[in-house]
Structure formats: C-alpha cells, structure tokens
Amino acid sequence: MEFCKTHLLKVQEENLYRKPVRYRFLDAVHVELEGKTYLSLSTNNYLGLTHSSAVQQAAIDAIFHYGTGSGGARLTTGSHPLYQELEEELAAFKKTEAAVVFNAGYMANVGVISALVGRGDIIFSDELNHASIIDGCCLSRAHRVVYRHGNIDDLAEKLKNTPCSGRRLIVTDGVFSMDGDIAPLNEIAALGETYEAMIMVDDAHAVGILGRGGCGTTDHFGLQGRIHIQMGTLSKSLASEGGYVAGSQVLIDYLINKARSFIFSTALSPATVGAAHGALLELQNHPELVETVLQNAQYVREALASAGVPVEGSITPILPIMVGEAARAVEMVALLKDEGLLVSAIRPPTVPSGSSRLRLTISAAHDRKELAKAVESIIAVSRRVKLSCKKDVKR
Ligand SMILES: *Cc1c(COP(=O)(O)O)cnc(C)c1O
Numbered sequence: 383m384e385f386c387k388t389h390l391l392k393v394q395e396e397n398l399y400r401k402p403v404r405y406r407f408l409d410a411v412h413v414e415l416e417g418k419t420y421l422s423l424s425t426n427n428y429l430g431l432t433h434s435s436a437v438q439q440a441a442i443d444a445i446f447h448y449g450t451g452s453g454g455a456r457l458t459t460g461s462h463p464l465y466q467e468l469e470e471e472l473a474a475f476k477k478t479e480a481a482v483v484f485n486a487g488y489m490a491n492v493g494v495i496s497a498l499v500g501r502g503d504i505i506f507s508d509e510l511n512h513a514s515i516i517d518g519c520c521l522s523r524a525h526r527v528v529y530r531h532g533n534i535d536d537l538a539e540k541l542k543n544t545p546c547s548g549r550r551l552i553v554t555d556g557v558f559s560m561d562g563d564i565a566p567l568n569e570i571a572a573l574g575e576t577y578e579a580m581i582m583v584d585d586a587h588a589v590g591i592l593g594r595g596g597c598g599t600t601d602h603f604g605l606q607g608r609i610h611i612q613m614g615t616l617s618k619s620l621a622s623e624g625g626y627v628a629g630s631q632v633l634i635d636y637l638i639n640k641a642r643s644f645i646f647s648t649a650l651s652p653a654t655v656g657a658a659h660g661a662l663l664e665l666q667n668h669p670e671l672v673e674t675v676l677q678n679a680q681y682v683r684e685a686l687a688s689a690g691v692p693v694e695g696s697i698t699p700i701l702p703i704m705v706g707e708a709a710r711a712v713e714m715v716a717l718l719k720d721e722g723l724l725v726s727a728i729r730p731p732t733v734p735s736g737s738s739r740l741r742l743t744i745s746a747a748h749d750r751k752e753l754a755k756a757v758e759s760i761i762a763v764s765r766r767v768k769l770s771c772k773k774d775v776k777r
Pocket residue numbers: 486487488489491512514555559584586587615616617623624625
C-alpha cells in the first residue's frame with residue numbers, strides 16, 4: 383500500500399489534501415463547528431428547504447407510513463408509493479411527459495449517458511461539465527469530443543468535423559457548478575437540431591433558480607419540447623438526495639429498462655423521497671423563494687464587484703471569487719473562518735490547475751444583514767491577501 387502514502391504526501395505538498403469536516407447545521411445556513419457558530423456561504427441548499435417544517439414533516443410522515451428503508455431495488459420491491467407521487471410531480475414541474483428518480487444525481491448522469499450512447503456513438507461535452515457527466519461518458523465507451531466552455535463556435539466546428547454513423551449526444555451543465563454561468567442552451571438546441579443530436583442538460587444548479595417557478599434551464603430559454611433529456615438532482619434546492627431525469631415517456635421507459643445505475647441499486651428510503659416531494663411542493667407553493675435567492679445573490683455579487691473583488695458568475699447564486707493558486711485559496715478560507723464565515727476553497731482536480739477559487743453560494747435563507755457583514759469581511763480579507771484583478775488569474 384506504499385503508493386497510497388506516496389499519493390497522500392504529494393497532495394499534501396500541493397495543498398490539495400482533503401478530508402471530510404464534521405458540520406452540524408443549526409438551521410439552513412448556520413453551522414456549529416468546533417464549538418463555534420458560523421455563517422455558511424457554501425451550501426447548495428439554495429432555498430433553505432432542508433429546515434422547512436413542512437419538508438421535515440414530510441420525511442417524518444414517510445418513515446411512519448413506509449418504514450426507514452426501501453428494502454429492494456426499484457424493479458423488485460423498492461418502489462414505495464411515494465416514488466410515483468414524486469415522479470408525477472417532477473414531470474408536471476418540468477413540463478415533460480414523464481420523469482424517473484435515480485439514487486443520486488451522480489448515478490443519473492452515469493446511468494443515462496451509458497444507456498443512451500455506446501461504442502460507435504459520439505458525445506460532445508463542455509469542458510467544464512460536472513465530474514459525473516465525465517464519468518458517464520467514460521462508462522458509455524462512446525467517443526468523447528470536448529468543446530471549449532460555453533463556446534458555440536467550437537461546438538459547431540466539432541459537430542461539423544466529426545463524422546459519425548452512430549448516435550450523437552450533446553451534454554452540458556445548465557448552470558456550471560463551479561463557475562455559476564449559464565450554458566447557451568438555445569444555441570446548443572439549434573445546433574443539435576441541425577446535426578440530429580440528442581441534447582441533455584444537467585440542471586443540478588438550475589432548479590429552484592432559473593425558469594418560471596424555478597423549473598430550470600429549458601424553461602429559462604423557452605425550449606420546451608426541444609431538450610430531450612433534462613437531468614437534475616434532489617440534493618440541492620430540493621433539500622433531500624437523489625437524482626432524476628425528465629423527458630418523453632419513451633425516454634423514461636427506456637431508461638428504466640436500460641440504465642444500470644437505476645436497475646442495480648436499492649431504491650431510496652421513504653424519508654428521502656418524502657422530503658424531496660415535500661420540498662417540491664414547498665417550492666411550488668412559495669415561488670417567492672426563487673426571487674429571494676436571486677436577489678440575495680445579486681446583492682452580494684454587486685457589493686463585492688463594486689469593491690473590486692474578482693467575483694465571476696452570472697445571475698445565479700454561485701459566485702466564484704477567482705484566486706489562482708490553491709495555497710492562497712486555503713489561506714483565504716482560514717482568514718474568513720476567523721471572521722465567522724464558512725466558504726469552500728475549490729481546488730484541482732475539481733477545477734483546472736491555476737484556477738482555484740472561493741465558491742460562495744447564496745441561499746434564500748440568508749439574512750440580508752448577515753450577508754452585508756459577510757461582504758465586509760470578504761472585502762477586508764481580499765485586500766489583506768492582495769487579491770488582484772481578474773486578468774491575473776489563469777483560466
Ligand atoms: C451535484 C451535482 C451532480 C450530482 O448530484 P448528486 O445528487 O449530488 O449526486 C451532478 N451534476 C452537477 C452539475 C452537480 O452539481
């Protein structure tokens with residue numbers, strides 16, 4: 383096992399060593415850590431629904447009605463009644479014919495991509511797509527063509543110059559998880575139609591954020607019926623865990639019969655499915671949550687940018703502060719922690735080398751006064767480490 387030790391020493395030297403930290407959430411955005419209370423600016427709990435009493439009650443009710451575990455895979459004995467409710471609700475929310483739930487967003491991507499394409503087919507994939515999409519591409523054994531991030535000209539050229547006698551799939555994050563920008567899905571859809579490619583969007587960070595009522599990137603661009611595969615997760619805005627795919631009935635029936643990560647894993651527990659269903663209902667009953675998270679994000683983005691902090695992203699609540707070197711990102715995280723703020727340092731291999739960053743995520747559950755104080759601290763720390771303007775950061 384010497385190679386394990388060698389690897390760990392190497393990542394330690396590179397400031398890339400990681401370990402799970404014991405977090406105790408007191409509510410959606412406050413955390414107790416080592417006996418102190420912090421404000422978290424790094425949770426994907428965009429709407430704060432993990433601590434909604436209605437959502438918590440849905441999980442509790444699910445346990446009382448159906449027990450703690452599902453006891454089987456979806457196609458054997460694990461499809462408890464809450465699954466049907468959730469899948470029907472998801473399809474209605476996404477305005478598609480049908481939807482199917484997977485055990486994680488990761489498993490949805492891996493299962494869907496490997497079910498749809500294989501040897502002799504080609505996947506066109508944005509260079510900043512999530513790791514689970516990349517792993518799905520590898521598992522599928524299809525040829526993968528990577529296009530430059532959000533670059534339609536590059537995608538068009540690659541579609542044109544890559545002959546294919548099999549199937550084509552274009553896959554992209556809707557909102558990029560580490561960058562917070564939005565894929566040009568309207569242009570991607572048009573290209574897909576020209577080249578007869580299937581189009582798949584990963585809406586992990588778009589649901590609860592973009593589109594009417596927070597229903598995602600497809601609606602944001604008005605592309606109903608033109609995006610074949612809308613994947614998403616139940617683990618971010620929807621305050622639970624699991625993944626899903628929404629699309630045509632034939633797609634969903636196909637995936638149920640073909641996607642190995644769907645077939646060969648025990649179904650989610652009733653509490654998990656019940657919580658996701660409860661959160662989806664809360665989102666639909668409280669569309670103002672979407673407004674709140676967007677406004678909170680806009681407030682923080684503008685306050686940081688006007689102070690010269692190199693904050694990127696778009697209208698979404700993912701705000702990357704580009705730092706460059708991993709060591710400096712780690713230093714900033716420590717300084718912010720002294721100020722009572724929890725922020726994640728995103729380092730290689732999650733992002734390309736030299737593009738380490740702080741990734742702020744803003745929630746509807748954040749209080750404006752606390753955000754204002756956090757902004758002051760971030761500005762002060764940025765000045766202390768002499769964080770310079772955007773041009774110095776290698777991307
Ligand atoms: C989080 C995430 C996933 C994985 O979803 P899980 O439910 O956490 O497994 C997939 N794609 C993107 C873009 C994500 O951010």
